Amino acid sequence: MTRGNQRELARAKNQKKQLAAAKSKGPDDGMTLEQRRHRDAELMREKQKKKEELAAAKTAQAAK
Numbered sequence: 001m002t003r004g005n006q007r008e009l010a011r012a013k014n015q016k017k018q019l020a021a022a023k024s025k026g027p028d029d030g031m032t033l034e035q036r037r038h039r040d041a042e043l044m045r046e047k048q049k050k051k052e053e054l055a056a057a058k059t060a061q062a063a064k
Contacts, residue, residue: 031039
């Protein structure tokens with residue numbers, strides 16, 4: 001074997017990486033489709049509200 005233990009180290013590293021990826025499925029971990037939709041809808045409402053407030057502030061500032 002000319003590669004020594006390089007192959008074994010690479011295998012161990014990849015296995016560790018695969019286990020970490022399997023554990024963290026993402027931000028939707030454990031949520032149902034309905035729960036994700038509700039969460040996303042709330043975030044979008046907040047985002048829209050902030051945008052409307054900024055637009056109102058700009059129009060109020062431009063009116064001065």
